[in-house]
Amino acid sequence: xxxxxxxxxxxxxxxxxxxxxxxxxxxxxxxxxxxxxxxxxxxxxxxxxxxxxxxxxxxxxxxxxxxxxxxxxxxxxxxxxxxxxxxxxxxxxxxxxxxxxxxxxxxxxxxxxxxxxxxxxxxxxxxxxxxxxxxxxxxxxxxxxxxxxxxxxxxxxxxxxxxxxxxxxxxxxxxxxxxxxxxxxxxxxxxxxxxxxxxxxxxxxxxxxxxxxxxxxxxxxxxxxxxxxxxxxxxxxxxxxxxxxxxxxxxxxxxxxxxxxxxxxxxxxxxxxxxxxxxxxxxxxxxxxxxxxxxxxxxxxxxxxxxxxxxxx
Numbered sequence: 001x002x003x004x005x006x007x008x009x010x011x012x013x014x015x016x017x018x019x020x021x022x023x024x025x026x027x028x029x030x031x032x033x034x035x036x037x038x039x040x041x042x043x044x045x046x047x048x049x050x051x052x053x054x055x056x057x058x059x060x061x062x063x064x065x066x067x068x069x070x071x072x073x074x075x076x077x078x079x080x081x082x083x084x085x086x087x088x089x090x091x092x093x094x095x096x097x098x099x100x101x102x103x104x105x106x107x108x109x110x111x112x113x114x115x116x117x118x119x120x121x122x123x124x125x126x127x128x129x130x131x132x133x134x135x136x137x138x139x140x141x142x143x144x145x146x147x148x149x150x151x152x153x154x155x156x157x158x159x160x161x162x163x164x165x166x167x168x169x170x171x172x173x174x175x176x177x178x179x180x181x182x183x184x185x186x187x188x189x190x191x192x193x194x195x196x197x198x199x200x201x202x203x204x205x206x207x208x209x210x211x212x213x214x215x216x217x218x219x220x221x222x223x224x225x226x227x228x229x230x231x232x233x234x235x236x237x238x239x240x241x242x243x244x245x246x247x248x249x250x251x252x253x254x255x256x257x258x259x260x261x262x263x264x265x266x267x268x269x270x271x272x273x274x275x276x277x278x279x280x281x282x283x284x285x286x287x288x289x290x291x292x293x294x295x296x297x298x299x300x301x302x303x304x305x306x307x308x309x310x311x312x313x
């Protein structure tokens with residue numbers, strides 16, 4: 001009897017060890033798959049066929065089409081939003097936002113959360129190609145990863161995933177989206193992602209408007225040992241980065257939401273020495289650090305939406 005029981009225990013212990021090992025291997029495979037997809041999205045957006053993603057085409061350009069297809073592959077309700085904007089003194093051009101939506105899937109439902117990232121960049125100037133890896137393929141690829149995470153998450157709020165066009169030419173895509181909102185009272189927050197590839201300072205800045213402070217409480221519950229996180233106002237961010245000419249409040253799409261009275265959180269690295277230069281390439285990024293940033297932001301948003309509606313009311 002003793003021998004049988006001992007054999008059963010040994011067998012069970014061996015099974016548990018095998019199960020733990022198998023689960024760990026599955027987790028590693030899942031992480032590697034996410035990492036591969038994130039890198040693949042970055043490589044695609046910064047590739048030669050995408051030609052620097054300049055705004056201004058009459059039809060959705062190759063980058064807009066790519067984003068539409070990626071969101072659609074995830075099963076999200078996706079659409080193009082065409083808009084016109086002034087280019088130069090006398091001419092007009094067109095841009096195309098790509099909008100994907102996820103409904104609230106758990107009661108009670110709160111207000112809408114808009115997660116934005118501009119996908120456009122500077123394009124080509126003569127023989128110079130501006131790949132715009134950090135600005136802002138980094139935020140755009142992160143948006144796709146976050147979409148995949150949110151698809152299977154508990155969502156107490158509807159989510160709009162907004163890839164904007166013509167940010168570089170005057171925040172036109174974000175301004176147009178905000179102008180089409182029928183009732184701002186239905187919206188809780190804008191989370192804007194722009195330039196997420198960390199530099200040697202290893203710091204992720206989270207800039208918040210005063211109305212967004214209740215949403216940042218979730219940040220303290222997240223584990224992070226890979227980089228520094230600084231929660232700042234627009235004024236403090238300018239001081240943190242040594243002054244300079246950049247007006248961080250107006251520097252990216254969150255400003256369009258701020259002007260409309262919607263709280264915002266902006267995630268970014270701050271200043272980049274390669275900003276708006278041909279050196280802003282995928283090869284210049286620290287991909288490992290960037291992955292950690294994307295996972296941190298994704299975990300924050302998942303935690304925020306998991307909270308009942310009082311967190312996004």
